[in-house]
Amino acid sequence: MAARRALKAVLVDLSGTLHIEDSAVPGAQEALRRLRNSPVAIKFVTNTTKECKKTLLERLRRLEFDITEDEIFTSLTAARNLLEQKHVRPLLLVDNSALPDFEGIDTNNPNAVVIGLAPEHFNYQTMNKAFRLLLDGAPLIAIHKARYYKRKDGLALGPGPFVTGLEYATDTKATVVGKPEKTFFLEALRSMGCTPEETIMIGDDCRDDVGGAQNAGMRGILVKTGKYRAGDEDKISPAPHLTCDSFTYAVDHILQNLL
Amino acid sequence: MATWAVGARGLRGLLLDVSGVLYDSGGEEGLGSAIAGSVQAVRRIKQSGLKLRFCTNETQATRAKFVQKLQQLGFDVSEKEVIAPAPAACRILQERGLRPYLLVHDALAPEFDSVDKSNPNCVVLGDAANNFSYENLNKAFQVLIGLETPILFSLGKGRYYKETDGLKLDVGVYMKALEYACDIEAEVVGKPSKAFFLSALADMDVEPHEALMIGDDIVNDVGGAQQCGIGALLVRTGKFRPCDEQHPEVKADGYVTNLAEAVDILLEQLQR
Structure with a gap:
């Protein structure tokens, strides 16, 4: 294998990696501080579509993470960029709290469908409405296709299953804008002036975080917090660069071996 | 004359899809409405001496209620002539000692009254309509993801209906x-699974080459029957859309305006 260039950037997942709902992963704030003292650029990349950037930031600050808004790159931002490029009016199946990130987008008489994590919209009537728009040729834009996510009461269905169902119903493919799409990872790097080979991604979702990043030419570290289930690291090939207990261990590995 | 009709002379048994062929479901009273000419068409098939089974993926009602509804719409049909997924699923659950979490239409649930549903070790999914809420799907998901070997039965695998x-x-x-x-x-129970079509044929004591399927679903009715060696016609009623005639994988043996036209052509051939 070709020699790796020195590490210049670290992409960090939020939900499941730094925090689980309103609790920080133990030690994560301290580990982030140590990472900031090293010569790497950091960006926080997330498929957490229920919340706009502002809300995400407020929570992270409440949990005492040292993060600024321009360091966060979300799949909602990526979706909005795509809607603007295509000049379409979306039926927005996203959580109400995500709507601020779509402010100013015309949603009258929709001719596109955007799906995020929106349990309140995943009912029979709304799914039928989305289906009929798709049959009329509306494009299907998925913020991401995660299979499930972790809630306090256990695992819960993500948007991926609903996107897959609509794809099957209409024999079409959704345009996915979030992780694990290659374009998402590359877009996140754009303002950082680094190449994928100089970047490592840390996350709790083996396919979407680690597999996606590695597919884009980065290295990936899988942490055993959040949605991680035993054996997840065997689900992708090539395997993760590293699988470790938590964000703290991931930072230790970077500081000791990759700089 | 349509080329498919030439083979009709050796025909002994007919399989009819129900929704979209005999009637369109829905409407205010939930009764739906018979498709023009279909009531008479069923009567004429029976008078001709051909064997007949109704091969449905209907899972919004028990078989008994479903038959009642068809009778109310004027169809000459009895319960023993209807092959439906729920009774077939009950047999499979009992054979394999499985206890289902049910995500089905309220009106179908009585079909599973005699099945043990405590501490579920599989999921049975039917056309649950309004019961397809996030909460219910999530419960089904949690049952499956908690099992060492998740078993999911789906009563049919249709994409949509009218x-x-x-x-x-x-x-x-x-x-x-x-x-x-x-x-x-x-595991699909119902059309297009092979076992489902073959059980309908066995019930009539008819061989695949002696049977013909008539339906409005190019993949599940036509494609499913053809996989078993049964000829199949597509009707231009129900969920039919013109692009179905250019389906990339499935070509029907014939395309007809509706059931009435199919029966006209068939009976004319049989009487020659």
Whole structure:
């Protein structure tokens, strides 16, 4: 294998990696501080579509993470960029709290469908409405296709299953804008002036975080917090660069071996 | 004359799809409406001496209620002539000692009255319509993801069907959703599964080459029957859309305006 260039950037997942709902992963704030003292650029990349950037930031600050808004790159931002490029009016199946990130987008008489994590919209009537728009040729834009996510009461269905169902119903493919799409990872790097080979991604979702990043030419570290289930690291090939207990261990590995 | 009709002379048994062939479901009273000419067509098939089974993926009502509804619409049909997924699923559950979490239409639930549903070790998915809520799908998901070997039965795998107020998503969409969520493959009970068509033929004591399937679903009715060596016609009623005649994988043996036209042509051939 070709020699790796020195590490210049670290992409960090939020939900499941730094925090689980309103609790920080133990030690994560301290580990982030140590990472900031090293010569790497950091960006926080997330498929957490229920919340706009502002809300995400407020929570992270409440949990005492040292993060600024321009360091966060979300799949909602990526979706909005795509809607603007295509000049379409979306039926927005996203959580109400995500709507601020779509402010100013015309949603009258929709001719596109955007799906995020929106349990309140995943009912029979709304799914039928989305289906009929798709049959009329509306494009299907998925913020991401995660299979499930972790809630306090256990695992819960993500948007991926609903996107897959609509794809099957209409024999079409959704345009996915979030992780694990290659374009998402590359877009996140754009303002950082680094190449994928100089970047490592840390996350709790083996396919979407680690597999996606590695597919884009980065290295990936899988942490055993959040949605991680035993054996997840065997689900992708090539395997993760590293699988470790938590964000703290991931930072230790970077500081000791990759700089 | 249509080329498919030439083979009709050796015909002994007919399989008819119900929704979209005999009637369109939905409407205010939920009764739906008979498709023009279909009531008479069923009567004429019976008078001709051909054997007949109704091969349906209907899972919004018990077989008994479903038959009652068809009778109310004027159809000459009895319960023993209807091959439906729920009774077939009950047999499979009992044979394999499985206890289901049911995600089905309220009106179908009585079909599973005699089945042990405590501490579920599989999921049975039907066309649950309004019961396809996030909460219910999530419960099904949690049962499956908690099992060492998740078992998902899907009563049919249709994409959508037509009701009087428009196209509606069918069970297959939610089957795909759960398959994707759990990274598994469902066992389909109902069309287009081979076992389902063959059980209908066995019930009539008819061989595949002596039978003909008539339906409005190019993949599940026509494609499913053809996989068993049964000829199949597509009607241009129900969920039919013109692009179905250019389907990339499935070509029907014939295309007809409706059931009445199919029966006209068939009976003319049989009387020669």
